[in-house]
Amino acid sequence: MGPHPAVAAIRLAVRRTLTDLAAEAGTTFTAPVREPRERPAGAPLVGAAVGTTLIGNAARHPSGLPRTPAAPGSPLVLVAVSGGADSMALAIAAAFEAPKIGLRVGAVTVDHGLQPGSADRAAQVAERLRSLGLDPVEAIPVHVGRSGGPEAAARDARYAALDEAAERLGAVAVLLGHTRDDQAETVLLGLARGSGSRSLAGMPAQKGRYRRPLLELDRAATRQACSAQAIPVWDDPHNCDPAYTRSRVRHEVLPVLEKHLGGGVVEALARTARLFRDDADALDQWASLAERDLRTGDGALDAVKLAELPPAVRRRVLRRAALRAGCPAGDLFARHLETIDLLVTGWRGQGPLHLPGGVEATRRCGTLVFRRQGD
Numbered sequence: 580m581g582p583h584p585a586v587a588a589i590r591l592a593v594r595r596t597l598t599d600l601a602a603e604a605g606t607t608f609t610a611p612v613r614e615p616r617e618r619p620a621g622a623p624l625v626g627a628a629v630g631t632t633l634i635g636n637a638a639r640h641p642s643g644l645p646r647t648p649a650a651p652g653s654p655l656v657l658v659a660v661s662g663g664a665d666s667m668a669l670a671i672a673a674a675f676e677a678p679k680i681g682l683r684v685g686a687v688t689v690d691h692g693l694q695p696g697s698a699d700r701a702a703q704v705a706e707r708l709r710s711l712g713l714d715p716v717e718a719i720p721v722h723v724g725r726s727g728g729p730e731a732a733a734r735d736a737r738y739a740a741l742d743e744a745a746e747r748l749g750a751v752a753v754l755l756g757h758t759r760d761d762q763a764e765t766v767l768l769g770l771a772r773g774s775g776s777r778s779l780a781g782m783p784a785q786k787g788r789y790r791r792p793l794l795e796l797d798r799a800a801t802r803q804a805c806s807a808q809a810i811p812v813w814d815d816p817h818n819c820d821p822a823y824t825r826s827r828v829r830h831e832v833l834p835v836l837e838k839h840l841g842g843g844v845v846e847a848l849a850r851t852a853r854l855f856r857d858d859a860d861a862l863d864q865w866a867s868l869a870e871r872d873l874r875t876g877d878g879a880l881d882a883v884k885l886a887e888l889p890p891a892v893r894r895r896v897l898r899r900a901a902l903r904a905g906c907p908a909g910d911l912f913a914r915h916l917e918t919i920d921l922l923v924t925g926w927r928g929q930g931p932l933h934l935p936g937g938v939e940a941t942r943r944c945g946t947l948v949f950r951r952q953g954d
Contacts, residue, residue: 781852
């Protein structure tokens with residue numbers, strides 16, 4: 580009898596991601612060969628498949644199947660684990676699949692310190708992950724600031740901790756447990772903020788060291804997978820707290836849309852994200868080539884040629900220039916780009932614009948100049 584359908588679906592998604600990582604790392608895996616031994620004639624072959632063996636006292640996966648660990652020194656993949664169903668389902672699938680293709684798998688759980696007992700809870704999650712065979716496993720406390728609001732501050736602290744752990748441990752990638760439901764919520768949040776097509780493109784399946792294997796699966800599948808494998812999960816009360824915008828989208832907005840528009844809203848929003856991502860990637864590539872052609876000798880942008888570009892491409896060129904000058908990406912909004920665009924398309928002699936991060940945009944002698952104030 581095979582695994583539960585949700586377990587199988589998650590393993591398949593994780594296997595695809597890990598296979599890509601192994602190929603990028605140049606990993607080839609050959610399972611150790613068992614020495615032949617005597618057995619009674621006609622006796623059935625039991626245990627591990629022919630050509631494989633357990634190494635030492637290798638533990639068993641919760642599926643009941645033996646786990647053959649990857650060799651020491653094999654490429655390491657980390658899983659970011661909160662203790663919730665999404666990340667636990669991801670971690671247990673990675674622990675099952677990674678050794679089969681020559682990858683080690685570890686985990687990081689971040690203690691944001693926002694709730695009583697959070698340190699003990701993080702330690703419990705870490706111990707549970709070790710019992711599942713992940714190694715190394717770290718519980719990392721962080722300080723959550725206030726910049727950008729509580730959700731953004733917690734996210735920034737979490738990613739900083741994950742980046743530091745990945746660098747220190749030499750991980751080739753960090754797996755994140757975001758699902759199709761998370762993608763739908765992200766699209767709705769981007770729509771509400773009027774952030775443009777890049778925001779509506781949602782979360783990428785791959786960005787730098789981060790991979791999201793579960794973006795095509797819904798949240799219900801991860802809960803079913805954990806239940807089928809008797810894996811305890813922790814439900815973060817912040818996920819139900821209406822003080823947080825994403826929580827309101829999850830528990831109030833999406834249910835209303837499903838009720839009045841019919842089922843399939845989450846899947847449709849996730850599909851919208853994929854379509855927008857294709858468009859946004861193409862426009863970003865166009866903007867990159869255009870910016871290179873528009874640069875003058877002193878690093879400014881030719882305003883006349885800028886005005887000839889389609890607005891979607893021009894705004895991307897302006898954003899790239901502002902970021903390069905030092906604008907923080909999280910503080911540079913559509914309204915800033917619209918104002919900068921007026922220096923190109925609505926030039927009336929207006930003075931310099933003051934942008935986030937102490938960056939100044941000025942039109943001078945037919946060119947657009949971005950510089951940090953004081954430089």
